[in-house]
Amino acid sequence: MTRCEFAHDDGAYVLGALAPAERAAYERHLAGCASCREAVAEIAVLPGLLGRLDPTALAEFLPPPEEDTRVPALLAAATERRRRERSRTRRRYASTALVAAALALLAGLGVSAVLRPAPAPAPTVRAVRMVSMVPVSTGAPVHAEIGLTGTDWGTEVTMHCGYDATSGYHKAYTFRLVAHGPDGATEQIGSWLAAPGDDVRLTGATRFTDAELVRLELTRADGTPVLGYDVG
Template sequence: MMRCEYAHDDGAYVLGALSPAERTAYERHLAGCPACREAVAEIAVLPGLLGRLDPAGLEWISAPPPAESRVPKLVESAVAVRRRDRRVGRIRLAAVTLAAACLAVAVGLGVNWLPLGDGGGSGVEVRMAAMQPVRGAVPVSAEIGFNGTRSGTQVTMKCLYKKTADYTKAYTFRLIAYGPDGAMEQVGSWVAAPGDDVTFTGVTRFTRSELLRLELVRYDNTPLLAYDVP
């Protein structure tokens, strides 16, 4: 079977390493490729996990980092390599490595979080509340729930997608969290088609008291649903 030419782009897509043109092309590809949609869903939780990493909290399990962090240079290098040869699987390897690091830190710090698609296996019952349309009727309905951790908030969302005249194929959706002083971060992203029933679980660095608002936005960053945290 012929290998998908986009097989190594899921990590770069989720981590925001694609250029606007590359991202648009990849999202068009996702609409017709179940394998790539599944790959994106598996690592969609990464942005939220990475946003929660605190270098100060890692001192007890690792040597002190150099005065000048190498992370920006490593990211730039990974993106440059991908652009030179998109067939090389280094971006996916980097994403997997980052995921492993996040998991190690989560375990070491005792953080409680659910992987994407887990049906509440942590045994914690999450109270769900309905998200509201931002403007007019939208083809998506969703419920949102929270589970506070020591260093952030676990967010669970259940979405239903219906088919309309304007919504007939799979699109990318994102969940954005807003905190104090205008701060914001992407909790995760996924692809959904009309008729899908999606349960999404991600994490944000904002604690339960800091989390102010959550928005479900579509591929062009148009807000569809919102929930103002009481």
């Protein structure tokens, strides 16, 4: 089978390295050569890949240039040799194209690693200032801290409540946290069952805004106040 004389021109053609006359001759040849058209189609993506390379990233994959003052003379000799040995030069262009494609893929992987978005930082948990509730009746074996966070729709309430293990106080009781608003309005924030030695942490909310909230009370199930906190 006779070998196509343009078999090694695909890389030079795709990279735009052919002289105008050679390019025109090669394009005329492509119209009737399915093998060359297929070769060009396989490497047609090379210019796009090379155009995306960062010169700084590409330099990391290339050996450092040698200091040689004969570079201009060597380039001139290479140009002259290309005119004399056209087929040999075409093979060199084809090899260069393949190496460039490999470098483009390596650089692309490196760029992807660099541009991969960093994990989102963990949300910042805002510390809530806690204040002690005041006993309403003396001797109550309950102590609690309360924290308030104002919002547009009301107030978030955080509570930490402990129950002392004392003699004569053994059974579990139902407790409620009640918010007092303007004009005597009240709203229950939450209720729970606790016995001596228990430790309860509660997070709730009330519709009363920080400007409307007057008082918070910790009461027994029958409504008897145990602890209180005046807001303001």
